[in-house]
Amino acid sequence: MRARYIVLSLVLLGAIAPFFVYPTFLMKVLCFALFATAFNLLLGFGGLLSFGHAAYFGGAAYVCGAVIKQWGLTPELGILAGAIYAAVTGALFGWIAVRRSGIYFAMITLALSQLIFFLALQLPFTGGEEGVQGIPRGRLFGVIDLHDNIPMYYFVVAVCGAGFWLVYRTIHSPFGHAMSAIRENEPRATSLGYDVAHYKLLAFILSATVAGVAGALKSLVFQLATLTDVHWHMSGQVVLMTIVGGLGTIFGPAIGALTIVSLENQLADRVGSWVTVIMGFIFVLCVLLFRRGMVGEFNAWRLSRRTVRDGK
Amino acid sequence: MNTQSLLSQLLLGLINGSFYAILSLGLAVIFGLLNIINFAHGALYMVGAFCALLAMQWFGIGYWGALVLAPLVVGAIGVLIERLILRHLHQLDHLYGLLVTLGLALMAEGFFRWAFGISGASYPIPEALQGGVDIGIMFLPLYRAWVVVASLAACFATWYVIERTPLGARLRAATERPQLTQALGINVPVMVTATYAVGVALAAYAGVLAAPIMQVNPVMGSNLIIVVFAVVVIGGMGSILGSIVTGVGLGLLEGLTKLVYPEASSIVIFVIMVLVLLVRPAGLFGKIA
Numbered sequence: 001m002r003a004r005y006i007v008l009s010l011v012l013l014g015a016i017a018p019f020f021v022y023p024t025f026l027m028k029v030l031c032f033a034l035f036a037t038a039f040n041l042l043l044g045f046g047g048l049l050s051f052g053h054a055a056y057f058g059g060a061a062y063v064c065g066a067v068i069k070q071w072g073l074t075p076e077l078g079i080l081a082g083a084i085y086a087a088v089t090g091a092l093f094g095w096i097a098v099r100r101s102g103i104y105f106a107m108i109t110l111a112l113s114q115l116i117f118f119l120a121l122q123l124p125f126t127g128g129e130e131g132v133q134g135i136p137r138g139r140l141f142g143v144i145d146l147h148d149n150i151p152m153y154y155f156v157v158a159v160c161g162a163g164f165w166l167v168y169r170t171i172h173s174p175f176g177h178a179m180s181a182i183r184e185n186e187p188r189a190t191s192l193g194y195d196v197a198h199y200k201l202l203a204f205i206l207s208a209t210v211a212g213v214a215g216a217l218k219s220l221v222f223q224l225a226t227l228t229d230v231h232w233h234m235s236g237q238v239v240l241m242t243i244v245g246g247l248g249t250i251f252g253p254a255i256g257a258l259t260i261v262s263l264e265n266q267l268a269d270r271v272g273s274w275v276t277v278i279m280g281f282i283f284v285l286c287v288l289l290f291r292r293g294m295v296g297e298f299n300a301w302r303l304s305r306r307t308v309r310d311g312k
Numbered sequence: 313m314n315t316q317s318l319l320s321q322l323l324l325g326l327i328n329g330s331f332y333a334i335l336s337l338g339l340a341v342i343f344g345l346l347n348i349i350n351f352a353h354g355a356l357y358m359v360g361a362f363c364a365l366l367a368m369q370w371f372g373i374g375y376w377g378a379l380v381l382a383p384l385v386v387g388a389i390g391v392l393i394e395r396l397i398l399r400h401l402h403q404l405d406h407l408y409g410l411l412v413t414l415g416l417a418l419m420a421e422g423f424f425r426w427a428f429g430i431s432g433a434s435y436p437i438p439e440a441l442q443g444g445v446d447i448g449i450m451f452l453p454l455y456r457a458w459v460v461v462a463s464l465a466a467c468f469a470t471w472y473v474i475e476r477t478p479l480g481a482r483l484r485a486a487t488e489r490p491q492l493t494q495a496l497g498i499n500v501p502v503m504v505t506a507t508y509a510v511g512v513a514l515a516a517y518a519g520v521l522a523a524p525i526m527q528v529n530p531v532m533g534s535n536l537i538i539v540v541f542a543v544v545v546i547g548g549m550g551s552i553l554g555s556i557v558t559g560v561g562l563g564l565l566e567g568l569t570k571l572v573y574p575e576a577s578s579i580v581i582f583v584i585m586v587l588v589l590l591v592r593p594a595g596l597f598g599k600i601a
Contacts, residue, residue: 111542118579274424283415
């Protein structure tokens with residue numbers, strides 16, 4: 001019941017927000033929140049640390065941008081193209097990576113994403129160091145002009161909302177429970193008859209596809225796709241957002257994305273290179289002391305209060 | 313393509329391979345003996361190079377002094393990192409070690425970028441090693457030959473200590489059975505700290521070697537570290553000899569690719585990694601299933 005109220009108030013907030021807060025900032029937060037939520041599906045619920053998610057996020061941004069610029073497609077088709085790219089790449093890379101686990105899995109995904117990075121650097125349609133610039137936002141379904149920030153904002157909210165809903169339904173489905181079982185105790189899950197590799201691969205593909213949608217959306221918001229989006233630092237960023245927000249929680253990654261994007265926004269103008277230092281420091285601090293992240297710590301606090309109260 | 317360009321490209325490949333070898337050796341030592349993925353390795357390599365630069369700019373200490381000083385300084389930093397930070401993560405999933413060292417790498421890079429800007433500075437080749445020698449088939453730059461010799465010497469010395477000496481045996485025992493080893497009276501925590509310090513000191517040593525031939529800039533480690541990770545995965549993450557051989561081999565392969573198909577030279581190592589993992593999941597020399 002409480003969840004329903006939270007969602008309702010979020011929807012209301014989302015509807016009126018662009019009239020109070022700079023819409024581009026909100027759209028950036030939403031895109032990264034979706035990216036982090038997709039990533040959390042794999043890490044928080046699947047227990048698989050993919051260190052190469054920038055390949056799907058940034059790669060889809062490039063694909064969407066290139067497809068719209070070169071073939072003049074409408075934005076929803078551009079996002080679809082990005083999603084298809086992410087799904088295919090996710091399937092291929094996932095199939096290679098899930099054969100190993102833990103650290104090896106992370107290293108493999110990292111190296112595979114480097115392939116995408118160098119492809120993005122060298123392929124003719126990606127524009128090398130400058131990336132794909134001036135991507136037209138076009139007309140949604142050929143009708144709604146997205147160049148104005150307000151319609152674009154609602155489009156982003158709609159797509160991200162659909163993405164969040166998809167991840168939420170996945171987590172609370174038999175598939176999601178199987179993933180949790182695999183994360184908790186893989187040998188036992190195998191002994192119960194679950195095809196572990198199959199589940200991991202499916203989760204990987206789903207996570208990659210949603211991340212791709214987030215990336216394609218971002219390329220439309222900023223009308224830009226650059227090498228930063230496919231660099232391994234971006235993969236590190238999404239890990240940071242997820243951990244800061246709370247691994248394995250529903251709202252955690254979104255909160256983490258909000259925190260990190262806001263911090264970067266506020267600090268970038270004032271402190272230059274110190275942003276990286278501060279991000280690194282937050283990383284170290286979170287891993288050492290706040291492993292459960294903001295939402296995780298909040299949940300634990302609520303639980304301890306309830307236990308104390310009920311225990312009397 | 314004439315012999316001169318082939319040989320000079322191979323020499324370049326050998327030099328890059330030596331760097332891959334010494335850096336992946338440090339990573340393999342730290343992972344093999346401590347089970348920590350040290351993402352800060354590239355940043356500490358960069359700090360080593362900067363130590364050499366600053367030692368010259370601030371204290372007038374030359375190259376040869378820096379070769380000794382930088383590993384000592386970075387080794388001390390490594391001791392601090394291990395004792396203050398990594399020690400608390402031993403009982404957790406390895407991934408937290410990876411994440412915390414990534415955070416440290418970001419902090420180091422950001423700090424140096426703020427302090428020195430992104431373009432970096434150049435460091436002169438020491439006088440004794442300037443110039444080159446004509447060996448008939450090509451003109452061999454002295455410093456580059458020295459780099460190959462110095463790094464491979466350090467690699468084999470490390471391998472020898474770990475695999476062939478009593479100290480190395482104790483180190484390996486401490487990794488496999490820490491509690492039993494400690495019960496036998498060997499100070500395991502000190503060995504763990506020392507291992508991490510030696511691993512990163514190797515990285516700093518590589519940094520000093522690199523300073524005269526690569527621009528000393530804050531992102532020099534970041535660009536290199538991903539390739540080094542691929543090398544370690546290909547070689548087999550626990551194997552020390554594996555990382556040396558693989559590092560040199562892949563450096564040579566990269567050099568050859570530059571001759572034949574230059575655009576592919578940056579991705580050839582990653583492609584090899586995928587192929588190796590499909591055929592031999594533990595890596596070429598790996599021992600773990």
